[in-house]
Amino acid sequence: MQPRNDELNAEAVQQAAVMLRCIGHPIRLQIIELLDRDGEQNVTAIHEALGIEQAVASQHLSLMRDKGILNSRREGVNVYYSISDARVTRVIECIHDHCQM
Amino acid sequence: MQPRNDELNAEAVQQAAVMLRCIGHPIRLQIIELLDRDGEQNVTAIHEALGIEQAVASQHLSLMRDKGILNSRREGVNVYYSISDARVTRVIECIHDHCQM
């Protein structure tokens, strides 16, 4: 028996909560905005754009990758990150003022 | 000078992060879903619907009210909570499968 379309089952609630908590951090939110706006970026581009330490950027990026929010691909010496979870994109866009659903 | 429409300024980022972290908890997410679906509810209705202790419900509710996510009104012996932040409603609905923007 399918759960109702307008509610989340227990597992989906857990997953959604993890995702929301994960993006509920100022630095991670800014990283996601950057990736949403400009597409995939390497670690250096991200840490320079946000004015944060390289290690800090890397920590947040790998945390988000571990949670399934981002994916990464290595191209030579660079690692490019991008948003992998469509819900994240939707949520970010919903938060912006211009998205008055 | 206005910030670009598609990015958040520092203060907005902080606020959004607080909001997302706040709703990024299984119980709070379920409370918000309930309120989004069925409208305002009192504490007893919420704790019974979710099968959680009254004190637990009250704690999460007042936490969300403190963060500006919910508002409450007392009617006699009952206190009714409802969603006060439109972004929360949008985010919740974006997470549901039927909201494929």
Add this chain to the structure above:
DNA sequence: TTGACATATAGATATATATCTATATATTGA
């Protein structure tokens, strides 16, 4: 004012997350 019911809070403990910085690892070109 007292009892019954609804809601809120205190206070202790456990767990998770953040933060910082040094250093390790990976990749490539010389």
Add this chain to the structure above:
DNA sequence: TCAATATATAGATATATATCTATATGTCAA
């Protein structure tokens, strides 16, 4: 292989959040 550059991780400490349960407070009707 070595140097240069990009990225990742370790490990310590600080801070925040969660969890639990007893008890306090608020409201109303009798």
